Amino acid sequence: MRFLVSPCAYKGTLSALQLCEAIARGIREALPASEISMAPIADGGDGTLDALHAAIGGEFHYVETVDAIGRPVRAKWLHIDQTAVVELACASGLATLLRDNKLNALQAHTYGLGQVTRDALLTRPQYLFVCVGGSASTDGGAGMLTALGAEFLNERGQPVELGGEHLSSVRSCNLKEVKRLIDASGVSSIKVAVDVDNPLLGDYGAAAVYGPQKGAGLEHVKLLNDGLTQLAQVLEAEVGRECKDSPGAGAAGGTAFGVSIALGAEMISGFSWLSSVMNLEEKIRHCDVVITAEGCLDDQSMSGKALGELAKLCKLYGKQLWAVPAMAESDIDWKSQGVDKILTTSSHGKLADEMSVQAAAYDLCKL
Known part of the structure; x- marks a missing residue:
């Protein structure tokens, strides 16, 4: 039997590469004669750089910056020929805050992502990809833009503090330094790779759908949505075009909106881009079974995220899809969602x- 091992990372615990090796060992133990290929996947969130590097190589660059709540962190970006790829989750991600019990939905920001992006731009790449997903904040990318030189000012003309809770006080912005940086870099194309298709605002927007998993209560969700509304009004007026209703604008707490509106970036599906780069469809065609993994398998997994898109490809080519998530919602008929077999790896409060x-x-191979 031919297996394709194609997992996403378990946020904050196991990388996609570690999962590949562990799954492969399990297959070999159960079915020693099997053929196994590995293709770690991502969708713009955690593990995107590692999956891309595993597929096509490149050179990692490291940057000393801050995480989403201002703690020192060492982040990385990937340089491939004339292309720079930046991953939000490396600098401003949710996983480490969850691990350390430090969620702060109101004050979390994307300033660290901006510092990493600046470092990448200083190498004068021709193409820049900003991969968003797995964020800890709901700041609309304001923190990132601030690190790139943007000014967000309140009614008194004073700088607005970082964090989603302060966005409602934004009355004006100045993007001149951001434009100078972009022009000086010589970059000809900027794309933002998203992992969901939510708009920025409203009941299906960044704050309402993803705020709670970042620690936001109901009153916080309204505050964050109001702040994003104000930020969008100011930025769209400054740039002269609208973007807030575009599918994907709500990705990563609205960071996709900020990157798109202020940097002129095109929003693309992170999974579609990465799967094309790594020739994933061809690998699926030549296997019998795909085994995947994800930290938490829930209804959001099937909305533009890697596992949901992988399930569509498996259905297209008539392949079985098995999954070993750390956790999974028990009230969902996963077979109807395209997942033929599933076994969770975390139980009784013990981390996978x-x-x-x-x-x-x-065990999946023996079922």
């Missing part, structure tokens, strides 16, 4: 590790 993933892969 490589041994539990290997055991789950073994």
Whole structure:
């Protein structure tokens, strides 16, 4: 039997590459004669750089910056020929805050992502990809833009503090320094790779749908949505075009909106882009079974995210899709969603590790 091992990362615990190796060990133990290929995947969120590097190589560059709540962190970006690829989750991600019990939905920001992006632009790439997803903040990308030189001012003409809770006080912005930086870099194309198709605002927007998983209560969700509304009004007036209703604008707490409106970036599907680069469809065509993984398998997994898109490809080519998520919602008929077999790897409050993933892969092969 021919297996394609194609997992996403378990945020904050196991990388997609670690999951690949653990799943492969489980398969070999259960079915020693099997052929196994590995293709770690991502959708613009956690693990995108690692999946891209595994597929086509490149050189990592490291930047000393801050995380979403201002703590020192070492982040990275990927340089491939004339292309720079930046991943939000490396600098401003949710995973480390969850691990450390430090969620702060109101004060979290994307300033670190902006510093990493600046570092990438200073190498004068021809193409820039900003991969958003797995964010801890709902700041509309204002923190990132501030790090790139933007000024967001309140009614007294004073700088507005970082964090989503302060966006409602934004009355004007100045993007001249951002434009100078972009022009000086010589970059000819900027794309923002998104992992969801939500608009920026409203019941299906960034704050309402994803704010709660970042620690926002109901009153916080309204505050954050109001702040994003004000930010959008100011930025769209400054730039002279609208973007807030575009599918994907709500990705990463609205960071996709900020990158698109202020940098003129085109929004693209992170999964579609990465799967094309790594020739994923061809790999699926030449296997019998695909085994994937994700930290938490829930209804959001099927909305533009990697596992949902992978399920569509498996259905297209008539391939079985098996999954070993750390956790999964039990009230969803996963078979109807395209997941033929599923075993979780975390139980009774114990975090999943490589041994539990290997055991789950073994058991799937024996079912």
